[in-house]
Amino acid sequence: MHSAQTPPVPIEQLKGSLPVVDIDPEVDAKAIATSVLQKFPVFSESTFIEDGIWRDLYALTSTFRTLFSRQSIIEAWTKLSEKYKPSSFQIATDRVSIEHAPPGGPPCSWIQAPFTFTTATTPSRTCSGAACIIPDSDNLWKIWCLMTVLESVEGFGDVDHLEPEADAQDLPLPSPVSSNASVHSLSWSASAKPPSSTNHFDCIIIGAGQSSLNTAGRMKALGASAVILEQNAHIGQNWLFRYRSLHLHTPVRYSTLAFTHVYPKDAPYFLHGADVGRGLQYFAQRYGIDVRTSSHIGSATWDEVKKEWSVNFTQNGGTPQTFHTPHLVLSMGHGGQIPKYPSIPNQAAFTGEIMHSLWAGKRAVIIGAANTAHDIARDMVDAGLAPVTMVQRRPTTVIRMDPKGNLFSRLYREGFPTESADRAMLSTPTVVRRLLTLRATEMFQRMTPDYYERLEGMGFRIDKNADIWQCLYERIGGHHIDVGVGEKVAQGLIKVKSGTPIASFKKDGLVFEDGSELEADVIIFATGFENSMRDRAADILGDEIADGLDGYYGLDEEGELRGVWKYTGHPGLFYAGGDFGHARFYSRFLALRMKANLMGVSFEEYTEKP
Structure with missing residues (x-):
């Protein structure tokens, strides 16, 4: 019995919401941020909106915590401030900006004010953060969302910087791999460091x-x-x-x-x-x-x-x-x-091969319709194999990943430090990140409606409520981020069998509960781990x-x-x-x-x- 397990909470049940605010682009964002944060580290009830959010990443809580409501934030902040005595607060005024949620839905914007501070502890901590500021119903500027991040600890060294080994200063990067490369030639020739x-x-x-x-x-x-x-x-x-x-x-x-x-x-x-x-x-x-x-x-x-x-x-x-x-x-x-296999009766009757994607790469019927299934199906089609069929057991979350514009491209791009992108994305409270991503996903869906219609026209069932963070954090998979394979489905090059559960194996394939059958020489389980x-x-x-x-x-x-x-x-x-x-x-x-x-x-x- 696992007695210490924290109960899992469905992501859609998390507290928190996006503000319905349309900030005038002409406001003096720097002056507003300075005014709201001038009393740091003393925060009072007038500092936060009633349903404010504070996420701390090891800065003061020494773990990952997200607190909801003005009362909870003030109580925790006051107690932790007494212990860590945050000071030397500085707003990065040159980086104060007005941010907007992706278009679609009610207007949503906020003033974002990055800052840094230290703690008067031994050893001291250096921390960063950001305050997201909006006007309340009385048009008073207050913090809606606060993020604080531990950057370093005095005397520990720099966790974000490591010099290469002396003999690896000029080590060339491995060249890109050809998609036609022999699988046994893919390992990069790298000399191992003698073990300690x-x-x-x-x-x-x-x-x-x-x-x-x-x-x-x-x-x-x-x-x-x-x-x-x-x-x-x-x-x-x-x-x-x-x-x-x-x-x-x-x-x-x-x-x-x-x-x-x-x-x-x-x-x-x-x-x-x-x-x-x-x-x-x-x-x-x-x-x-x-x-x-x-x-x-x-x-x-x-x-x-x-x-x-x-x-x-x-x-x-x-x-x-x-x-x-x-x-x-x-x-x-x-x-x-460890591969995950669904239970299907009469497996012994099937005389072909049954594989998990961990070992597979040849023609077969593929059970599954997420990322791995699509990758394998593409491999088969590109090799000239036919027919190639994916067996879809439930509707699939599909997110189209166009290099010209996608959920990641605003942050993870040439010229913008990866460290800054990580903080912008992953220090944000999960509920806020999810709600912003849902709006972005809906925006991309509206931009390419025919893409989804063509997939559905080929029998591919789509979960219209695409929630990538739910897939990543709860299901740990089960989604398809389309990097081009969806077009092969839309063209009919990859067949789809969907809408009816598998009843059992047969000698040369699968039998479904509606009585239909699908012949196969090899059956590949692309069903995750x-x-x-x-x-x-x-x-x-x-x-x-x-x-x-x-x-x-x-x-x-x-x-x-x-x-x-x-x-x-x-x-x-x-x-x-x-x-x-x-x-x-x-x-x-x-x-x-x-x-x-x-x-x-x-x-x-x-x-x-x-």
Whole structure:
């Protein structure tokens, strides 16, 4: 029984709303921001609107918190201000701006005022933030939404900067991968750094994906040691060898790692999977990340007296080894990359091959209609295979990702720092980010109505209430961000079987509940992966510890991700996970937290619910 799990809350039930305000573009935004924030750090009831929102990312709460209502904000802010004594407040007046929600729906605008401050603690914290200011019903300017972000801690080092290894200063970026490249030629030729001879590290990370590499890099930037234990033989192997048509469905500038861009300037807007794998390898070599590949974890045990983990593993099938650390990070992908198979009766009757997309890449009927299914279907069509059929079990959230304009392009673009883009997107309260994204999605849908009509005309069922953040945080998939494959569906090059459940297998295919049949030589399950990191944790840590851990992903009542990048319910144990943007941004906070523990600095979480 998982007793410590935070109850998940559906994203549509989160508190908070967008303001219905149309701010005159001629107002003196800088003067208004200065007036509203002049009494910082003393905030009173006249500072916030009644249903104001404050999101803090480790600045004062030492965790991720979102508070709703003026009363709750003032109560928490007052108590935390007494403890941390924020001071040296400065508004970045040159960056004060009037912002607007995407068009469509009621008018929505606000004055956004970036600022910085420090805390009068030992050691001091340097923080950034932004106040979103609107007029209330009496035309008095007040804060609608406040964001505060921990940037650095005195004496810790710079978590956002790491110099390359001396012998990697001029390391060339890997060239873009041809879509026709042999799958066995995709691994980038990178010389591994000789491993450290120690068996004690400040942090041990299990898994070598983007979350792990970002975290290890951030720890190294803070002068702390980290080692990654990876079960595969190559860094980035899941990206390199899964299936030829694997692509990212987010733009290249969103999909990089900390400190530097790991892809060449001529990299495609939507990266080939092998580009990603080679980028991960490049990052590891450039920054000298200690990665032990072909490492198979046996177990990990906690010593309550020493406050230390002992991690038992073998590498390349050799002699068992034990590493020790005060911080263990589980970063094995959602559910440890264990394929999820739907239950379909009479499987033994099917005489062809049944595969999961993890191993697939040849002609077949594909069960699933999200990103992976579309990628595989495109691969088959491009190879001249026919017919290619996707079996769609439920309506799919579809978001068209046009390089000329999409949900990411305003922030993640040439000339705008990735660090600034991350803060603008990911420090925003989840409820606000979701509502703004819904408006943007609706705007793009209105711009291309024929696109969706053509898909539906081919039998592809679309979830019209496209909610990308719900897909990412609750379902952890099940959506299709279209980077061009939808056109093949609209043209009939990829067939769709939808509207009726699968009844059973038959000798040469599938039988559906309406009596129809679909013949197949190979059936591929593009049905995602298990989402329970706690079940994977139990395999390593044992049931007793795993039963005390929080859930992984899904949202709490404040809109914060459960469990990940923060306290899990056990000392020295953390989850890390998410797409490239989340891994890049949130890894900085986990690294600062672990460094604080190494330095004996209190990072006591604010857990009260005012």
